[in-house]
Amino acid sequence: MTPLTPHRARQVFLLLTLTRWFPVGLVVTVTTLLPIERGLSVPQALTALSVAGFVVFALELPTSGLADSLGRRPMLVAAAVLQVAAAALFLTAQSFWAFALAAAVTGIFRALDSGPLEAWFVDTVHATEPGADVDRPLAAQSTVLGVSIAAGALVSGGLVWWHPLGAWSALVLPYAIYGVLSIVHLVAVVVLVREAPRTTAHLAGAGTADAAADAGVAGPGATPALPPSPSSDERKVTARVLDSARQAPGVVRDGLRLARDNRVLRWLLIVEVFWSVGMVVFETFQPIRLSELLGGTQAGAAVSGPAAAAGWAVFAGGAALTGLATPRLGVARTAIIARVLNGLGTVWMGLALGPVGLIAAYLVTYGLHGACGPAYQALLHREAESRNRTTVLSMASMLGFAAYSLAAPALGWTAGLLSTQAAMVVGGVFSTLGALCFLPALRQERMLSGRTRRTSGTLAG
Numbered sequence: 001m002t003p004l005t006p007h008r009a010r011q012v013f014l015l016l017t018l019t020r021w022f023p024v025g026l027v028v029t030v031t032t033l034l035p036i037e038r039g040l041s042v043p044q045a046l047t048a049l050s051v052a053g054f055v056v057f058a059l060e061l062p063t064s065g066l067a068d069s070l071g072r073r074p075m076l077v078a079a080a081v082l083q084v085a086a087a088a089l090f091l092t093a094q095s096f097w098a099f100a101l102a103a104a105v106t107g108i109f110r111a112l113d114s115g116p117l118e119a120w121f122v123d124t125v126h127a128t129e130p131g132a133d134v135d136r137p138l139a140a141q142s143t144v145l146g147v148s149i150a151a152g153a154l155v156s157g158g159l160v161w162w163h164p165l166g167a168w169s170a171l172v173l174p175y176a177i178y179g180v181l182s183i184v185h186l187v188a189v190v191v192l193v194r195e196a197p198r199t200t201a202h203l204a205g206a207g208t209a210d211a212a213a214d215a216g217v218a219g220p221g222a223t224p225a226l227p228p229s230p231s232s233d234e235r236k237v238t239a240r241v242l243d244s245a246r247q248a249p250g251v252v253r254d255g256l257r258l259a260r261d262n263r264v265l266r267w268l269l270i271v272e273v274f275w276s277v278g279m280v281v282f283e284t285f286q287p288i289r290l291s292e293l294l295g296g297t298q299a300g301a302a303v304s305g306p307a308a309a310a311g312w313a314v315f316a317g318g319a320a321l322t323g324l325a326t327p328r329l330g331v332a333r334t335a336i337i338a339r340v341l342n343g344l345g346t347v348w349m350g351l352a353l354g355p356v357g358l359i360a361a362y363l364v365t366y367g368l369h370g371a372c373g374p375a376y377q378a379l380l381h382r383e384a385e386s387r388n389r390t391t392v393l394s395m396a397s398m399l400g401f402a403a404y405s406l407a408a409p410a411l412g413w414t415a416g417l418l419s420t421q422a423a424m425v426v427g428g429v430f431s432t433l434g435a436l437c438f439l440p441a442l443r444q445e446r447m448l449s450g451r452t453r454r455t456s457g458t459l460a461g
Helices: 005-025 030-037 043-069 072-092 096-113 116-128 135-162 173-190 208-214 231-263 265-294 297-327 333-350 355-382 384-416 420-460
Strands: none
Touching: 005 030, 005 116, 005 135, 005 173, 005 297, 030 043, 030 173, 030 265, 030 297, 043 072, 043 096, 043 116, 043 265, 043 384, 043 420, 072 096, 072 116, 096 116, 096 173, 096 333, 096 384, 116 135, 116 355, 135 173, 135 355, 231 265, 231 384, 265 297, 265 333, 265 355, 265 384, 265 420, 297 333, 297 355, 333 355, 333 420, 384 420
16 A cells, blocks of 8 residues: 655644544543532542543553554544444443543544554655654644644534523533544545554465465466455454454563663653643642632633643644754753643642633643643653654653543642642642653753764864
8 A cells, every 4th residue: 555645644734633632622521520510529430431541541551552553544543433432421421430431432542543643644645755854743633633623622612602401401512412522533544544563464364376366477387366255365364453452562661661661752651651640630630729719610621621722722832832942942941941831831720729720820830731741752762662652652651641630639638638730730740740750851962962962073074
């Protein structure tokens, strides 16, 4: 199969980013508030939702190894199917365990979804432009992601405020539309993602004549090959799937060895722990704190929707600025500055005393969240290769989800014992320390930059 051109791959990458993340914008604030409205306490709601992260932690590496050996497209299709199922479960959940089940299915689809689209795009570009840097396309993707979620959140807030279906809670309609648009994303993945097979597997015991026939080449005096029967094609597909499944553990082991032996990558992965704790504050606690200040979940959701829309808009702006900053400051230095400022913004959110101050702090924090993403992803891609790219991305996601899932109930119980504000400040201070984990990448970048300058000077001389 002829690979897509880099330009066409970029178009597909950005379009699928839109169809994947616009629906998320519809429920970005509702997800936390819906279980609280249905009777769960804040600690219970955060504990139920944290199940998703633990499931992702358990499945990230097995699914990423399968994606690296079998292919990205099957993982993306399976993830899109489960996203539809997760939407239906959240929509109908009424108890702690029902929300935990919905979160578990969400975790499975997020594990399947984590990394394959980005890895597919990078590999497609490298098929015709080997070794091409992708920091600018990734910045563009983050911009589209931010705009998509911003638009979804704005629509969500409008739907909650409008509340056209009196028989339903105002928080239900955004989730119903989320489910419908998840089906649209599934169709888009099936139609648009093109990928050559990762392996060329044949049935066990097939001889050279069979292999030649499969390739459309007949041996001397041989009868012209007939087209393979559907059952033969099915057996070959099954054989390839089984072969890829056997390869997956080896791909995972290679990824773990890479993290063990590559100091820069190891510290980049640890960044996720600190970053995710901050995300608990500026994503999960923001609508909770806003609801406290405004006096109810529906009032909080109505204001959180537009606030989240503005937040994702500035997220997109921060991602776009990264594309301008990295050529001037360097990728690692840009990531460090954004990480520090994002953590300090999270602390500011915890210290805010009114809704206006909280939203202002949230906007600044989210813009810096967007600025850090493309630089961080570009640093990860420097340490990865095609054979383990999805695995590397999934190791980062795995640690992030695990940290988020541990921090969410911990900060939830802290809020129950002390206050929401105290929990937010603790999370923000911890998040800021993650900037230290970028130092090995910064040293390596300086070393490589020095080598490049010396080489350029030698050639010029």
